[in-house]
Amino acid sequence: MLYERLDARRKETAELLARVLRNETTGTPQAVSERDAAAAMYSEQLATLSAVEEGLCFGRLDVEPDAVLEPGSKDSADPETPGFDQEVAYIGRLGLLDEDHDYEPLLIDWRAPVARPYYTATAANPDGIRRRRHLRTRSRRVRAVDDEILDLAEAAAAAANHDSSQRSGLTGEATLLAALTSGRTGRMGDIVATIQAEQDRIIRSGVNGVLVVEGGPGTGKTAVALHRAAYLLYTHRRQLAKRGVLVVGPNPTFLRYIEQVLPSLGETSVLLSTVGELFPGLAAQRSESPAAAARKGSSDMAKVLSTAVRDRQELPRRTVPLIVDGETVEIDRDLVAQARTRARRTRRPHNDAKRTFVREAIDMLARRERDRLSREGSHPEVSEGDQRLLDRGDLADIRASMRENDDLLAALDELWPTLTPAQLLADLYTDPKRITAATRGWSEDARALLRRDAPPASPLDPHWWTPADAVLLDEAAELLGEDDTAERERAERKREADEAYAAGVLEILAMEEDWDPEVLRPTDVVDASVLADRSREVNYASAAERAAEDRTWTFGHVIVDEAQELSPMAWRVLMRRCPSRSMTLVGDVAQTGARDGAGSWHEVLSPYVAARWRREALTVNYRTPAEIAEIAADVLAVIDPSQRPPESVRESGVPPRAAAVAESGLEARVATTTRAAADDVVDAEGNGRVAVLAPAARVARLRERLAADHLLADGPGDDRDAVDERGAADLEVAVVVSTVGEAKGLEFDAVVLVDPAGIVEESPRGLNDLYVALTRATRSLDVVHTGSLPAVLERLEDATEG
Numbered sequence: 001m002l003y004e005r006l007d008a009r010r011k012e013t014a015e016l017l018a019r020v021l022r023n024e025t026t027g028t029p030q031a032v033s034e035r036d037a038a039a040a041m042y043s044e045q046l047a048t049l050s051a052v053e054e055g056l057c058f059g060r061l062d063v064e065p066d067a068v069l070e071p072g073s074k075d076s077a078d079p080e081t082p083g084f085d086q087e088v089a090y091i092g093r094l095g096l097l098d099e100d101h102d103y104e105p106l107l108i109d110w111r112a113p114v115a116r117p118y119y120t121a122t123a124a125n126p127d128g129i130r131r132r133r134h135l136r137t138r139s140r141r142v143r144a145v146d147d148e149i150l151d152l153a154e155a156a157a158a159a160a161n162h163d164s165s166q167r168s169g170l171t172g173e174a175t176l177l178a179a180l181t182s183g184r185t186g187r188m189g190d191i192v193a194t195i196q197a198e199q200d201r202i203i204r205s206g207v208n209g210v211l212v213v214e215g216g217p218g219t220g221k222t223a224v225a226l227h228r229a230a231y232l233l234y235t236h237r238r239q240l241a242k243r244g245v246l247v248v249g250p251n252p253t254f255l256r257y258i259e260q261v262l263p264s265l266g267e268t269s270v271l272l273s274t275v276g277e278l279f280p281g282l283a284a285q286r287s288e289s290p291a292a293a294a295r296k297g298s299s300d301m302a303k304v305l306s307t308a309v310r311d312r313q314e315l316p317r318r319t320v321p322l323i324v325d326g327e328t329v330e331i332d333r334d335l336v337a338q339a340r341t342r343a344r345r346t347r348r349p350h351n352d353a354k355r356t357f358v359r360e361a362i363d364m365l366a367r368r369e370r371d372r373l374s375r376e377g378s379h380p381e382v383s384e385g386d387q388r389l390l391d392r393g394d395l396a397d398i399r400a401s402m403r404e405n406d407d408l409l410a411a412l413d414e415l416w417p418t419l420t421p422a423q424l425l426a427d428l429y430t431d432p433k434r435i436t437a438a439t440r441g442w443s444e445d446a447r448a449l450l451r452r453d454a455p456p457a458s459p460l461d462p463h464w465w466t467p468a469d470a471v472l473l474d475e476a477a478e479l480l481g482e483d484d485t486a487e488r489e490r491a492e493r494k495r496e497a498d499e500a501y502a503a504g505v506l507e508i509l510a511m512e513e514d515w516d517p518e519v520l521r522p523t524d525v526v527d528a529s530v531l532a533d534r535s536r537e538v539n540y541a542s543a544a545e546r547a548a549e550d551r552t553w554t555f556g557h558v559i560v561d562e563a564q565e566l567s568p569m570a571w572r573v574l575m576r577r578c579p580s581r582s583m584t585l586v587g588d589v590a591q592t593g594a595r596d597g598a599g600s601w602h603e604v605l606s607p608y609v610a611a612r613w614r615r616e617a618l619t620v621n622y623r624t625p626a627e628i629a630e631i632a633a634d635v636l637a638v639i640d641p642s643q644r645p646p647e648s649v650r651e652s653g654v655p656p657r658a659a660a661v662a663e664s665g666l667e668a669r670v671a672t673t674t675r676a677a678a679d680d681v682v683d684a685e686g687n688g689r690v691a692v693l694a695p696a697a698r699v700a701r702l703r704e705r706l707a708a709d710h711l712l713a714d715g716p717g718d719d720r721d722a723v724d725e726r727g728a729a730d731l732e733v734a735v736v737v738s739t740v741g742e743a744k745g746l747e748f749d750a751v752v753l754v755d756p757a758g759i760v761e762e763s764p765r766g767l768n769d770l771y772v773a774l775t776r777a778t779r780s781l782d783v784v785h786t787g788s789l790p791a792v793l794e795r796l797e798d799a800t801e802g
């Protein structure tokens with residue numbers, strides 16, 4: 001019945017969209033823009049209706065006969081959702097109403113306040129619910145049904161019958177375990193059907209202020225962050241849809257891993273981005289040493305860049321003589337210094353303040369010129385007052401002609417050049433003298449980390465800039481002020497894209513078969529460029545799309561995942577993008593890998609919100625089975641003895657294994673172990689993922705070896721498809737070889753961990769990296785090592801076979 005209703009809604013919406021697109025408007029800009037707005041709205045609705053096909057309805061609540069489900073707490077209440085007074089409520093991915101029967105709710109959106117007991121009701125606190133049913137479906141078929149009776153007496157009876165779900169404190173345990181043990185696909189899925197109570201509390205927490213969500217690996221931080229985005233957009237649609245929601249992840253591979261979650265929840269107005277990608281027009285691809293990235297991310301860099309900008313406001317070494325209107329004019333140090341001081345006093349960004357600099361310099365030169373003229377030939381017959389008036393007229397003339405003098409303007413331009421962020425930074429990096437001048441107090445070694453030999457081939461060449469540079473470009477843009485050349489280029493590119501889109505629309509319309517041959521077709525009267533012009537009048541783009549193109553866009557809410565990885569300079573970018581400080585920060589300080597990443601939340605947040613932030617914690621580990629979590633817990637105890645490891649919800653029955661091999665036999669051993677793991681976890685449909693995690697220095701050789709053994713998708717040395725233009729790794733393949741950094745936030749059924757001692761030694765936060773590596777597996781862990789294991793892994797010794 002629900003699917004029928006869904007099909008009907010889809011059909012209606014598709015028809016409405018078709019009608020709107022076909023409609024001739026009266027052609028006035030207003031009529032055109034109304035039509036386009038309607039078209040955008042129906043397209044979005046259609047996208048949502050298509051997105052909810054899989055798992056449309058996943059739950060049912062049986063309500064006590066007298067109970068009325070009221071909207072939830074004041075904080076999250078949606079004033080438009082009425083109380084619910086039926087005995088049975090179905091919960092699903094979106095709300096469906098029965099239009100033939102007084103708009104009775106047929107399906108309740110999981111985010112609606114009345115759906116909340118589905119996630120939070122317990123036998124001790126049933127919230128008016130008698131029974132909670134979990135429906136597992138595939139396509140349009142029900143595959144399994146799990147019931148929980150939320151009645152203490154009945155629950156006790158069930159417990160006596162060894163029904164464990166009544167005791168575990170987990171909501172819908174059977175459905176949850178089914179979800180947790182299914183093979184991974186390489187992409188994260190949504191968890192709407194099985195959100196747990198502690199997660200629900202965070203998802204529905206109020207929108208205002210900064211919320212920090214802490215939790216160990218596998219506690220669902222990422223899942224919760226994404227569901228919170230969907231929840232906030234649902235509950236505060238009016239407030240948030242206009243400015244959009246930004247979700248920040250640590251790297252493009254991670255973003256690709258999570259990118260399907262929100263669309264599967266019917267949400268398309270969220271921008272997923274790394275901090276570096278927020279600088280429009282650049283997807284920085286170059287990699288650099290962790291030491292260089294840390295240096296560029298340190299808060300010192302704010303000062304370095306502002307000094308670098310001031311250094312570009314120069315004083316002439318000697319007086320510059322110029323001929324203006326046949327007269328010699330001299331630009332001397334003194335004059336420039338005065339103009340510079342006045343321009344700096346405006347406290348405006350460099351490119352804006354330049355106007356003041358030029359105006360002041362020309363004004364002083366013009367006065368000098370006038371004084372010289374009046375000294376040379378004063379007018380004896382004129383009174384003093386009239387003389388001043390005359391002078392003023394002369395002064396304006398002199399100024400005007402100076403302002404048109406190209407040589408003079410060029411000379412001033414050299415002293416205070418208009419700069420783009422890319423120019424400023426590239427000039428700095430490629431000139432050791434400039435670096436020295438801007439980095440007072442730095443060691444030569446630290447300076448060397450900034451140095452580059454040659455400038456980029458084009459200003460925003462993605463292969464020249466690193467992600468840490470992109471963050472600095474943003475800072476530089478703040479210091480320089482907007483320069484509209486980039487803006488104009490962007491507008492041109494947008495125009496080209498609009499035209500291409502319009503051409504596509506026309507093509508589709510032309511394919512329509514039942515055009516009456518007597519009637520003009522759209523293609524007969526408009527071409528792509530005209531259509532593009534028309535569609536520009538209304539901005540089609542969603543908030544997310546517009547935000548991606550605009551460096552100064554501010555968001556309604558910002559969610560940061562793996563927030564512990566962000567550098568101090570990256571935090572500056574994000575805080576500029578969220579002046580309302582409505583933010584959710586999700587992370588685990590024990591997993592910090594970046595050298596400049598967070599040591600504590602207080603340290604990160606106090607410059608921006610002082611002590612005004614709240615903290616929530618997640619305590620249950622849904623990913624890692626107990627056998628593996630035990631080993632990870634030993635590592636955590638060394639990193640930070642005060643932290644409690646999250647508790648695993650299940651055991652896999654597969655104890656972790658370790659194999660000691662000679663260096664010469666390492667790669668062969670990794671290959672056989674990987675093959676065995678893949679045979680074990682990858683099923684016939686291609687579900688199931690294996691990761692080989694190794695120190696960076698070993699990755700290339702291991703890739704070659706596994707490729708030669710046909711364990712990787714590509715042949716040896718052929719890594720054409722390994723990353724896309726954004727730098728995201730391919731996640732669809734069954735086996736990947738990567739560093740721990742690249743695997744952060746991801747998960748795999750089986751992990752083959754190579755040379756743990758090498759991982760620990762590789763970086764100052766090596767133990768954190770080891771902790772991350774140990775917590776990626778949902779099923780099995782194999783360790784292959786040379787020499788002896790690091791002391792923290794002594795528990796594995798027993799499992800070592802020679």
Ligand SMILES: Nc1ncnc2c1ncn2[C@@H]1O[C@H](COP(=O)(O)OP(=O)(O)OP(=O)(O)O)[C@@H](O)[C@H]1O
Pocket residue numbers: 176179180189190191194195196199215216217218219220221222223224588591622623744745746747775
């Ligand atoms: N309530 C839930 N129902 C089903 N699966 C869940 C639930 N909570 C978490 N999971 C699953 O547990 C796994 C770990 O979740 P997630 O990646 O969000 O954890 P995390 O805390 O971000 O981990 P890390 O710190 O390692 O990045 C995911 O596969 C996620 O889908």
